[in-house]
Amino acid sequence: MTRSSSQTGRTDVYRALKDAIQYLDLMPGSVLHEAELTQHLNCSRTPIREALIRLSGEYLVEIYPQRSTYVAPIDFHLANEVAYMRHLLDSNVCLLLCRQKACISEAVEQTLYFMERAMGKDDVLEYIRLDNAFHRTIFSVAGHDLIWSSIANSRAHYNRVLVLDLKRPGMLQKSYQEHLQIVSSIEAGDAATLTAVMDVHHDHQNTDAREKAIRAQFPAYFSND
Structure with a gap:
């Protein structure tokens, strides 16, 4: 993932995370920490959470409330x-x-x-x-x-x-x-x-x-x- 020099928009956050997953920059089974992602993508937690929910709907992310969020294994x-x-x-x-x-x-x-x-x-x-x-x-x-x-x-x-x-x-x-x-x-x-x-x-x-x-x-x- 490439860090942006300015505040990253919602669409950019989603695309950056999806690219990182589909090109295996983020490997299957990797834990996704919101704090680390917000720092890396230079954005607030809201677009990160929205992107993760969207990617969960595409079966690329697995979200376990009160526990952790993971990159889904390859199906x-x-x-x-x-x-x-x-x-x-x-x-x-x-x-x-x-x-x-x-x-x-x-x-x-x-x-x-x-x-x-x-x-x-x-x-x-x-x-x-x-x-x-x-x-x-x-x-x-x-x-x-x-x-x-x-x-x-x-x-x-x-x-x-x-x-x-x-x-x-x-x-x-x-x-x-x-x-x-x-x-x-x-x-x-x-x-x-x-x-x-x-x-x-x-x-x-x-x-x-x-x-x-x-x-x-x-x-x-x-x-x-």
Whole structure:
């Protein structure tokens, strides 16, 4: 979380806390102390409490009155539901552009350049932010900015799994190559290749094996559901 030089507004507090949780700056199971958060975010306790209640409603925070407030453990079911929703929407938008053989290289060229640099540095958080920028551009080119906003607002649970997933050996490289294939297959009008890539890109299939592998490496971060 970044400390503000001036009094932080309610929306900024909520976004800062949500980003810290979804990108694992605040790890699952961490105790959230209001006094520490008010000092770190340079705000009063009221926006902190409001943000925590809001995040509790999104299943990202667990509040136990008269006891403590914790960052919720990662729920694979919620993460997989978001991944599947994103797969359906993302695939349809990409196939729409594929049928048009849309020229998207120029629109995503800079983002891909920085994604490659982030991959080279094993900078998972920067890579994920650039990944979001890549797909946001795809939706924008297709004229579906509103749909992307809906996806972005609901993907916190997916992001928490994604951070851990991309820390596994070879996963950044796999993801980057898939992005290159998405661009090339859209521009070539190759729907078959695009569909094959999209079927693995969001990892909505073979979720049991993926969950087992991530749980084995990071067992303390997950719910037991």
